[in-house]
Amino acid sequence: MLSDLDARRQDRDHVTGVGAASLTLAAATVRRPVDSLLDLGTGCGVQALHAGRHAAAVTATDVAPRALAMARATFTLNDLDVELLEGPWLEPVTGRRFGQIVSNPPFVPGPARVDYVYRDSGQDGDVALAALLRALPGHLEPGGVAQLLGSWLHVRGEDWPDRVRSWLPPGVDAWVLQREVSDPALHVGTWQRDAGLDLASPEARAQAGAWLDWMERERVEAVGFGFVVLRRTDGEPAVVFEDLLGDVADPLGPETAGWLDRVDWLRAHATDDALLAAPLTVAPSVVLETYSEPGAEGWTEAGAAVARLDGPRWRHEVDGPAAALLAGCQGALALGELVELLAVAHDRPAGEIVTAALPAVREFVRHGVLVPA
Ligand SMILES: C[S@@+](CC[C@H](N)C(=O)[O-])C[C@H]1O[C@@H](n2cnc3c(N)ncnc32)[C@H](O)[C@@H]1O
Structure with a gap:
C-alpha cells in the first residue's frame, strides 16, 4: 500500500496511511459477497x-488527486482492478447504486475550513455527515448496506440521537453506535496531536483557541464518534442508537452482519403472536452474573444480569422471572409455552408476563443474547 510518510503529516493534502480509524472501519465492515x-x-x-x-466490482472515489494517485499505485501493486473516480462526496457516482458502501470520510467536526483534506470536510461541524447520511441510501441497491465512521456534535439542550435521527431519510434501517465521547478540549487536542502539531506552539494555541470559541458559539458540549450502519429496506425501519464506549476486542464486522440478520428476523416476527410462536435459545457465549452486597449477615444477593462474553459484551440486568424465562430458552419450547409455564409457577396472568417480557425479549434478540432456534 502506498501513502505519505507521517513526516508529511502537516501538509494540507497529506495522504494518510493505514491508521487506527482505517483499521476500525475495516474490522467493522460486513464481508459478505456483494x-x-x-x-x-x-x-x-x-x-x-x-x-x-x-x-465483485469495487469503485473508489476521492476529492484529492494526490490520494487518487496513491490509491492507483496501491491497486496496481496489488493487481486489483478498481474503478477510480475523482470528485467530492457522491458526485462522481451520481445516479449509480451499490450493494455496499464504505466510507471513512473527513469526519472531524470543526469550523468550516480545510486545514487537512483527510480530516476536514470544509463544512461547519457535522453538516457534511448530515448531508452524507441523507444522500447515501439513494445510492444503495435495495437491501444494500452502507457503513461509515462519523462524528456528531452533542449540542446543549439536544439529545445526540435526536440530532442524528433527524438526518436519516425514510426507508433505512440504521444502527448508530457511539464509541467515544470527548469534551471540546479533548477533541481539539486529540486532532491537533493527530496532525502532528506541537500543542505548546503559538500556532497550535491560536488554532485551538479559535476551534474552542467556535464550539462555544455553537453550544457544543461534547463530540461523539462512532459507526453508522444504514440498510435500504422496504419494511418498517429499525433505527437504533446506542453507546458502546471502551475497548471491544472482537472485530465488529461479524456483529454488524448479525445485527442486520437479527433486525430482519425481528421484523418478520413483529407481532406478539409471531414472537410467542418462536422457539429461542440463549446464545452460547451468554452467562448469568449475580452480584451481592455486603451487609450484617454477610453477602446478600442484590441483582443479576445476563451478559455476552463476546462481541460488544452486551449486558442486561434481569429479575428472577426474566432469568427463569431465559433459562427455559433452550430451543425446544416456543416462547409462548414458556410464558404459560412461568405464569403457572408464579401464579400470575400470562398476559401480564407477555406485556412485561416481550420488549425485553426483542432487546435480547437484537443484542444476540437470545437467538432463533
Ligand atoms: C480519513 S481519510 C480516509 C482514507 C482511507 N479511506 C482510510 O480509511 O484510511 C478521508 C479521505 O477522504 C478524502 N476526502 C476529503 N474530502 C472529501 C470529499 N469532499 N469527497 C470525497 N473524498 C474526500 C480525503 O482526501 C481522504 O483521502
Missing part, C-alpha cells in the same frame, strides 16, 4: 483493497 462496492474517500485505498476480497 456485486458492487463503493469506497468513498479512498485515500491510500485501504478500504477498497480489503473489499477486493468480497466485492
Whole structure:
C-alpha cells in the first residue's frame, strides 16, 4: 500500500496511511459477497483493497488527486482492478447504486475550513455527515448496506440521537453506535496531536483557541464518534442508537452482519403472536452474573444480569422471572409455552408476563443474547 510518510503529516493534502480509524472501519465492515462496492474517500485505498476480497466490482472515489494517485499505485501493486473516480462526496457516482458502501470520510467536526483534506470536510461541524447520511441510501441497491465512521456534535439542550435521527431519510434501517465521547478540549487536542502539531506552539494555541470559541458559539458540549450502519429496506425501519464506549476486542464486522440478520428476523416476527410462536435459545457465549452486597449477615444477593462474553459484551440486568424465562430458552419450547409455564409457577396472568417480557425479549434478540432456534 502506498501513502505519505507521517513526516508529511502537516501538509494540507497529506495522504494518510493505514491508521487506527482505517483499521476500525475495516474490522467493522460486513464481508459478505456483494456485486458492487463503493469506497468513498479512498485515500491510500485501504478500504477498497480489503473489499477486493468480497466485492465483485469495487469503485473508489476521492476529492484529492494526490490520494487518487496513491490509491492507483496501491491497486496496481496489488493487481486489483478498481474503478477510480475523482470528485467530492457522491458526485462522481451520481445516479449509480451499490450493494455496499464504505466510507471513512473527513469526519472531524470543526469550523468550516480545510486545514487537512483527510480530516476536514470544509463544512461547519457535522453538516457534511448530515448531508452524507441523507444522500447515501439513494445510492444503495435495495437491501444494500452502507457503513461509515462519523462524528456528531452533542449540542446543549439536544439529545445526540435526536440530532442524528433527524438526518436519516425514510426507508433505512440504521444502527448508530457511539464509541467515544470527548469534551471540546479533548477533541481539539486529540486532532491537533493527530496532525502532528506541537500543542505548546503559538500556532497550535491560536488554532485551538479559535476551534474552542467556535464550539462555544455553537453550544457544543461534547463530540461523539462512532459507526453508522444504514440498510435500504422496504419494511418498517429499525433505527437504533446506542453507546458502546471502551475497548471491544472482537472485530465488529461479524456483529454488524448479525445485527442486520437479527433486525430482519425481528421484523418478520413483529407481532406478539409471531414472537410467542418462536422457539429461542440463549446464545452460547451468554452467562448469568449475580452480584451481592455486603451487609450484617454477610453477602446478600442484590441483582443479576445476563451478559455476552463476546462481541460488544452486551449486558442486561434481569429479575428472577426474566432469568427463569431465559433459562427455559433452550430451543425446544416456543416462547409462548414458556410464558404459560412461568405464569403457572408464579401464579400470575400470562398476559401480564407477555406485556412485561416481550420488549425485553426483542432487546435480547437484537443484542444476540437470545437467538432463533
Ligand atoms: C480519513 S481519510 C480516509 C482514507 C482511507 N479511506 C482510510 O480509511 O484510511 C478521508 C479521505 O477522504 C478524502 N476526502 C476529503 N474530502 C472529501 C470529499 N469532499 N469527497 C470525497 N473524498 C474526500 C480525503 O482526501 C481522504 O483521502
